Amino acid sequence: MKKIFLIYGHYNDKSFNAAIKETFIKTAKENGHSVDAIDLYKEKFNPVFAGEEPDKIVLDHRKRIEACDTIVLIAPIWNFRMPAIVEGWIDKVLAPPWAFKFKQLWGNYGYPIGNLRNKKAIIFCTYGSPRLAITTFFLNLPIRRLKRGVFHMCGIYNINYRRYFAVPFVSDQKREEFLEDVKKTALNI
Numbered sequence: 695m696k697k698i699f700l701i702y703g704h705y706n707d708k709s710f711n712a713a714i715k716e717t718f719i720k721t722a723k724e725n726g727h728s729v730d731a732i733d734l735y736k737e738k739f740n741p742v743f744a745g746e747e748p749d750k751i752v753l754d755h756r757k758r759i760e761a762c763d764t765i766v767l768i769a770p771i772w773n774f775r776m777p778a779i780v781e782g783w784i785d786k787v788l789a790p791p792w793a794f795k796f797k798q799l800w801g802n803y804g805y806p807i808g809n810l811r812n813k814k815a816i817i818f819c820t821y822g823s824p825r826l827a828i829t830t831f832f833l834n835l836p837i838r839r840l841k842r843g844v845f846h847m848c849g850i851y852n853i854n855y856r857r858y859f860a861v862p863f864v865s866d867q868k869r870e871e872f873l874e875d876v877k878k879t880a881l882n883i
Contacts, residue, residue, distance in 0.1 A: 696883050698722060699762035700731040703769035703780035710861050710869060714818050715768050717873045721880035730758055734779045741782020748786065755787045764814045764883055765850070770861075771819050771836045784844055793848040808849015815845050815853045816879060820861045854879060 704711035719729050769776040798804040817840055837855050845853050856879055858872045
């Protein structure tokens with residue numbers, strides 16, 4: 695049995711992201727895993743970071759991450775990034791020195807040492823654009839930033855990044871295929 699900490703970042707309970715969340719949680723629980731889920735919008739998570747010390751909510755989320763095996767992040771991609779509430783969560787919760795620290799090489803050069811090395815990450819992202827636009831014209835920026843700029847910094851290299859393209863424009867049948875992929879992902883934790 696795996697312990698999963700799920701972060702959900704969409705404001706609409708009727709969105710396709712909500713269907714991803716519900717499908718993942720149901721499938722994971724049916725297979726004996728525990729899921730600790732937070733809904734950043736319902737929690738009214740404050741994404742603004744101004745250099746303050748971590749508050750009790752941030753410390754609670756970190757404690758829950760420490761207790762889990764797998765971090766699951768579900769959010770849309772808007773303007774080549776996740777919604778501000780999710781980005782702020784990343785800035786506040788997956789921050790140094792808790793999630794990673796820098797090892798100085800010389801002068802102001804160094805590299806990150808991740809403190810979450812024993813974790814796995816699963817990222818579910820929806821896009822309004824088709825795959826071709828994201829992977830060619832926009833060089834797949836969201837996946838690179840999330841994998842390398844967030845999770846690799848934290849020491850997490852076991853990452854399963856699931857992308858669903860052109861979501862507002864696809865058929866119901868295609869959405870069902872996307873949800874089947876969510877189920878398969880949940881079955882293979």
